[in-house]
Amino acid sequence: MPTDWHLVHLGSRAVGGAGLVMVEATAVSPEGRITPDDAGIWNEDQAQMFGRIATFIAHQGAVPGMQLAHAGRKASTASPWKGGAPVSKADGGWTTLAPSSITFADGYPAPRELSPADLDQIVHQFEEAARRALKVGFKVIEIHSAHGYLLHEFLSPLTNTRKDEFGGESGGRMKFPLRVAAAVREIWPAALPLFVRISATDWADGGWDLSQSLVFAGRLRDLGVDLIDCSSGGLVPYAKVPAKPGYQIPFASSIKREIGIATGAVGLITEPQQAEDIIAGGDADAVFIARAMLRDPYWPIHAAKELSVDFPWPVQYERAKR
Numbered sequence: 153m154p155t156d157w158h159l160v161h162l163g164s165r166a167v168g169g170a171g172l173v174m175v176e177a178t179a180v181s182p183e184g185r186i187t188p189d190d191a192g193i194w195n196e197d198q199a200q201m202f203g204r205i206a207t208f209i210a211h212q213g214a215v216p217g218m219q220l221a222h223a224g225r226k227a228s229t230a231s232p233w234k235g236g237a238p239v240s241k242a243d244g245g246w247t248t249l250a251p252s253s254i255t256f257a258d259g260y261p262a263p264r265e266l267s268p269a270d271l272d273q274i275v276h277q278f279e280e281a282a283r284r285a286l287k288v289g290f291k292v293i294e295i296h297s298a299h300g301y302l303l304h305e306f307l308s309p310l311t312n313t314r315k316d317e318f319g320g321e322s323g324g325r326m327k328f329p330l331r332v333a334a335a336v337r338e339i340w341p342a343a344l345p346l347f348v349r350i351s352a353t354d355w356a357d358g359g360w361d362l363s364q365s366l367v368f369a370g371r372l373r374d375l376g377v378d379l380i381d382c383s384s385g386g387l388v389p390y391a392k393v394p395a396k397p398g399y400q401i402p403f404a405s406s407i408k409r410e411i412g413i414a415t416g417a418v419g420l421i422t423e424p425q426q427a428e429d430i431i432a433g434g435d436a437d438a439v440f441i442a443r444a445m446l447r448d449p450y451w452p453i454h455a456a457k458e459l460s461v462d463f464p465w466p467v468q469y470e471r472a473k474r
Contacts, residue, residue: 171452172292173209174217175202176442180281181274184222184302187231188244193218193281203288210289213464217292218285219349220278220336224302225250225263225311251305251312251319251328257389271318271328274302275335282339293340294347295333299386303329304351307368308360308387322364330371337376347416348372349381352403355391362403366410373413380407381416381440395420404436416440424455 179185179192193199206216228245229238238260239245249270250263266274282293297303305311306328312319318328333348340346352365369380382404385393393399397420404415417436421427427439445451456463465473 172215172217172438174219174292174294174440175205175290176219177221177223177296178202178218178281178285180220180222180277183227183246183249184224184277186221186223186227186301187229188239189231193220193284194277196284199284199288202285202290206289210291212466215292216290217294217347218290219294219296220281220285221296222249222274222277222302224248224300224305225254225256225260226300249302251302251314254311254313256300265314268316271331275332278332279335279339282336286340286344292345292347293336294349294381295329295336296349297329297333298349298351298381298383300351300388301386303332304360304387307350307364308354310354310356310359310388322367326368326371329368330375333372333377334375342376345378346376347379347381348377349383351384351386352382352400352407353384354387355385355393356388359387362406365403366407369407369411369413373411377413379414379416379437380404380411381418382407382436383418397421397426398430401430401435404430405434408434408436414438418442424458427455428459 175191177186177190179190179194181194182192185192191198193202202218209216225248227248230236248261248263249266251266253262253265255262278295285293295303297307306318307325309325312325314320317324319325337346350365350368351360352362354360372380382400384400384403385391400419401417404417407413408415414437416438417430418440421430421439421441422444427441430436430439441451448454453465
């Protein structure tokens with residue numbers, strides 16, 4: 153699908169000019185796309201085009217970041233505005249991949265279970281994607297390990313029933329996502345931040361939960377990950393999500409305080425003061441704004457005004473600033 157973006161709010165002193173602009177869900181391989189319309193960075197031509205975007209973001213005083221993703225069994229679906237249903241091979245779809253051959257929902261094809269050789273290839277794909285992103289000017293990488301996509305599928309016992317070293321108890325289920333994080337950290341310079349987005353809970357009985365997320369966050373911290381972006385859900389269609397403003401903030405707060413790693417808060421955070429209070433209150437170190445930005449591309453300007461922060465406007469709009 154056309155690229156979505158996150159604006160990462162870092163507190164009132166960072167509204168606008170020092171913000172991080174994150175390219176969402178950039179596929180590391182063709183089969184890692186969510187839809188046939190998704191963006192990716194699995195070849196040099198894609199990287200060069202993304203480099204133009206990274207350069208523009210930097211020239212506007214912000215920091216360009218990229219989220220690397222593999223959709224796993226939730227791949228090969230139509231774009232949301234086309235209905236979002238699985239896409240057949242005849243219509244440009246492909247065979248999906250997963251830790252175990254468990255269907256996402258009725259009407260979805262069973263994914264192919266990944267072999268050890270497949271896992272080696274996927275690690276390499278993440279490495280190469282990170283290398284390309286670095287080469288063309290991105291300054292932050294986020295590994296997508298949430299929302300029911302491939303790495304989250306490895307973490308949850310609801311989607312990972314493997315009998316090898318990558319399944320079983322939680323330590324085995326964490327092994328492949330940790331391997332990906334370690335590989336990307338080797339590529340990504342120590343001076344540049346590495347984030348990991350997680351679903352802190354599946355919101356489903358017998359699934360992944362906060363207690364396991366705390367352990368996982370600690371392991372990621374020890375590998376050199378700098379921030380845990382705390383989302384939730386997305387793994388199974390029957391999850392019971394108590395969605396309301398700020399409903400995921402306790403996950404960011406718990407991981408930040410108990411594990412001693414920076415966290416990001418996300419989910420139904422729409423108001424500038426709401427975002428500011430999360431950071432000022434110590435619940436998280438950053439707030440990720442996505443759908444609010446889709447609704448209002450000028451959200452940073454409006455936020456700055458509400459929080460009484462002055463920052464340079466785009467030169468084309470300066471006449472309207474006062």
